[in-house]
Amino acid sequence: MLNATDRSTAPVRRVRILTAGGTIAMTGEGEGARPELDAEALVASVPGLQAFPDLEAITVLNKPSAHMTLDDQLQICRAARDASRRGIGVVVTHGTDVLEETAMLCDVLHDADAPIVFTGAIRPASAAGADGPANLVDAVSVAASAPAAGMGVLVVFGGEIHHARCARKTDTTSLVAFSSPQTGPLGRVTEGHPTIWSRIPRNPPLDPPELAKRVHIIPSTAGDDGTLARAALSTSPDGIVLGTLGAGHLAPEVLEIWAQVAGDIPIVAYCRPERGVVLNATYGYAGSERDLRGTKIIPAGFLSPQAIRMKLLACLSAGLDVDETRWAFSQDDG
Known part of the structure; x- marks a missing residue:
């Protein structure tokens, strides 16, 4: 050091x-x-x-x-x-x-x-x-x-x-x-x-041949009824960067929309606050971080949405599947 x-x-x-x-x-x-x-x-x-x-x-x-x-x-x-x-x-x-x-x-x-x-x-x-x-x-x-x-x-x-x-x-x-x-x-x-005076651990590199995939950044807000989520999914994206409220919270019906597709395409979640992470078990209400972590949505609260998008584009373009992408983002969860 x-x-x-x-x-x-x-x-x-x-x-x-x-x-x-x-x-x-x-x-x-x-x-x-x-x-x-x-x-x-x-x-x-x-x-x-x-x-x-x-x-x-x-x-x-x-x-x-x-x-x-x-x-x-x-x-x-x-x-x-x-x-x-x-x-x-x-x-x-x-x-x-x-x-x-x-x-x-x-x-x-x-x-x-x-x-x-x-x-x-x-x-x-x-x-x-x-x-x-x-x-x-x-x-x-x-x-x-x-x-x-x-x-x-x-x-x-x-x-x-x-x-x-x-x-x-x-x-x-x-x-x-x-x-x-x-x-x-x-x-x-x-x-x-x-x-x-300090260092950030390095991640294993990727070498995508191109960046030809479609990745959307979809935020969530108060009163979100899933309209934006359904509109984004109608474009057949290859991956989604999902904005969550607080420390990994969504309206229950919105979480359900994303949970249903998270096994087919990578859905990588960030926290709306600039500092913080997706929690594990502080809250227990419907749509809280416990429910999010019970799905195949990939938490990456350490990164900004724009940083997640670039990394996700590289993962997809390098041929990583959903589970491999989850591993690639595991270092950004915490």
């Missing part, structure tokens, strides 16, 4: 920057910011990167993240993983709207020791006080560092280090836009010094 006294800053591996667009690569004011900077231009605009030897930069995509497709995300993740397999630390610059989803997918694929670090920006490169340069230097310092080895996929933003399984975009305009509600940050970057 590394601790807060580990402040080694000497780069121990070379770093490759993979750019995928987003605000960090945008410029413009009058008509709004638009994608502009490729990898070479982005790196050239950040003086602090000269401190890292053998730094290379490759443009993978240059899109706003709202335009990302599943194929785009898989392309980015494979490029990052393949570089990591060669012992190269990787930094992926990405739009913040869906950064956490691509980072989660990348963590599912990642099977090497060298770290992969996602970062981006809230302010365009042409804006006064642009945050992209500082985030990029911080991310490269983490990707090059000894303490980050074996940690999987990280998100570095606003001086904080988060794990991809925990990170969520929780603010639309703050320069500290990402947080980890369940665990808090794993460390910080201060004056170019990455400090890691």
Whole structure:
């Protein structure tokens, strides 16, 4: 276990920057910011990167993240993983709207020791006080560092280090836009010094050939009568990410709808609160967590709904059946 006294800053591996667009690569004011900077231009605009030897930069995509497709995300993740397999630390610059989803997918694929670090920006490169340069230097310092080895996929933003399984975009305009509600940050970057004080256990990797399955995120709310559940099932989904109230609670008639299909397709449940888990045996009323756990619904209260969707897409596309998918998510239940 590394601790807060580990402040080694000497780069121990070379770093490759993979750019995928987003605000960090945008410029413009009058008509709004638009994608502009490729990898070479982005790196050239950040003086602090000269401190890292053998730094290379490759443009993978240059899109706003709202335009990302599943194929785009898989392309980015494979490029990052393949570089990591060669012992190269990787930094992926990405739009913040869906950064956490691509980072989660990348963590599912990642099977090497060298770290992969996602970062981006809230302010365009042409804006006064642009945050992209500082985030990029911080991310490269983490990707090059000894303490980050074996940690999987990280998100570095606003001086904080988060794990991809925990990170969520929780603010639309703050320069500290990402947080980890369940665990808090794993460390910080201060004056170019990455400090890691905790770790998240890694999961066995998957290698889906594509992401061609249909997975819906279906929330539940007060007064839910199952209309949305029945509408979602009418589209013949391959899997469902199911929002539960409290710590795994649903209206009894809604739970019955999902329970009837949970043996045929994976139904993976999350908790609506940002922190917490699906309970086991606190409540005993109809539709409580006892009833949910008595079905084949798969609890995964540790993850956000968007993270569950990316992992479930990978499980389905890799050919896992319902029981194998249950095992894959068992590490996220608690």
